[in-house]
Amino acid sequence: MTPETYVPSHLLIAPLLIPIVAGALMLFYDDKLRKIKLGIGLAAIVALFFVSLELISRVKGDALGGGETIVATYLLGDWPVPIGIVLVVDRLSAMMVMLTTLIAAPALIYAAAGWQGKGQHFHTLFQLLLAGVIGAFLTGDLFNLFVFFEVMLAASYGLMLHGSGPERIKQGLHYIAINLAASLLFLIGAALAYGTTGTLNMADMSRVVPLLDPAQRMMFHAAAAFLGLAFLTKAAIWPLCFWLPSTYAAASPPAAASFAIMTKVGLYVLLRLATLLFGHDAGISAGFGGPVLILGGMATIAYGMFGVLGAQGVAIKGGYIALISSGTVLSAVGISLIGGGTEILSGALFYLIGSTVAISAYFLLAEPVGRGWEGKGEDDTQGPDPVAERWAPMMGTVEDETAPASDRTAPWSALGFSFALIAAILAGLPPFPGFIGKVAMLSGAFHDNTSASGAIPTILWVYAALLILSGFAVLVSLVRLGIRRFWASGKPPERMLALEIVPVFLILAMLVLQTVKAGPLLNYTHATALDLAAPAVYRNAVLSAPVVADSGGSH
Amino acid sequence: MELILSLAIGVLVGSGVWLILRPRTFQLIVGLCLLAYGVNLFIFAMGRLYIGAAPIMPKGGFVDPTTYADPLPQALVLTAIVISFATTALFLVVMIAARGATGTDHVDGKERDQ
8 A cells, every 4th residue: 555545635525524514504494495405405416426526536546447446545533543433435435426426416306396395304304315325335334334324214214204195104114113123133233243353444344354263253244144134124135125115116206216226325335344354365254145145136136026027006116126126236246255256246336327327217207107097196196185184283384385396397208208218228128238237247257157167057047047037027017017108098197397307318318328438337347346356455445544643634 | 240131132132023023003112112222232242241340541641451341332332322212203203193194003004804
């Protein structure tokens, strides 16, 4: 670790501060001034976008793919590493921060079409959700990970219930109960890990793992299993995924669209901890949990596949598609963890970007597509809400104002066009990112795992079959839905606002860009996968993070 | 002490798990509280058990760290208590809302068919 590769800068904490400050600033305005809040929120996201762009360009070195790996650290309170709290940015976390902002912007624009006014403090909760998600990506120690997880979850409870209505409250109740139970498992896991390794810093823990004695190692594996349960609940692996489809379908569209990143937080943490703690240099612990990830991930794909074919609602299909995406990446992480090579991980990261953004767009589309069709419209639009009416005298000043920020309407054909494109992307048809990601995963997996005799492990064949079949299931399901909705019914929604379709076009533009720039992006994800396969780089960078006071404040 | 503490954690967590598997929201929230207490005690236990050892060292001079309790689990427990209090309070609000919206305290929003 040479001094040049270290990038001390207050920029590293900016992605955390921007949403927190923006969220706090909004509280000074009355909730009726939603346009000001929207403006602050959008400005914060634009700022976040540029910060994450700068972070990516710093950690990736000079040229895309060609630069040297840089792991930037930020010591909070300037305490040396194993003692204090540290923020870490490497290729993976910088990429995830960028992905968060890419999902946040369309969801926020969509909220301006009226959803922001269906309850209190939508914008503040939204910014705090971003702060929690980004904090989880940047933190370098296990307990702060818990804290940021809770920030994210607390904000998501509020967003989940945004818009009220009995269905949302019921699903919100289940969602909160499950997440509280998962958080308690997280605490047990973190405490056990501390009890066995004597540290909470992830890099330090990864240094200690190979040195554990057998009795401690057993305890540490139990700790990892507890932590895994908590994150796998978040990442919605089968059989811990039953809450996801109905919860996401019940949430308001902008909330559901921003929730698309939350399953990916679970995936990110699993990827980070699995590679750091159970990478190839972890001694006897190497590869711990890999088979569970592979089999669980494949079961998740299968469950999502049947779910998407069987589910009736427009939005609930999106939940099952999110499960398929989650399962695909989880299996790839598992295969890579037990020594399946880095190519599959690189493809999985590429696939993760595209599918997360596309799922987010699907949730935005689901409500206009279902509106005014077979009576399956949103509960909120159908007359006064009995619950709100009963409570109105108690709440006094609460006023919902659902007027959109702009009255401009959009043509019905725009909806059909974008639905068809999103369906093609989710199903993984060429030339879209889902297809490129799957091809990269499969070709990488077969390339790295073909033995000298040309034999390929059976599990890879099963995985390949599941990947292709799940894409086919999504295609059949969405095409059937599209035909029934756009051709057979021919009944346009009562009114479709431009504000509801512009965010989807924004996402489509991102996905086209991802297709065009697939080469450089794959180089980036490949370099990321190589970094993850060499946890020593991350570990050394964090453990040798210089204290600013000692180095004469040279930044 | 080890036996009493582990029994206490076991009883709290066991009762908590049983209660969160019940179909009534009141039982659910009491179960979550008991689980949280059990988990907090467990975090304490992970700092090893001490009797009469202070967690904070006095100012100045060399002190023998072995005579002090591990302060980190105490900090963790403090954070965990604050967070679980806040989330439990929020859960209570949602619970009351669910009771108001559905007219029943069943977690599925409707009584099972008789």
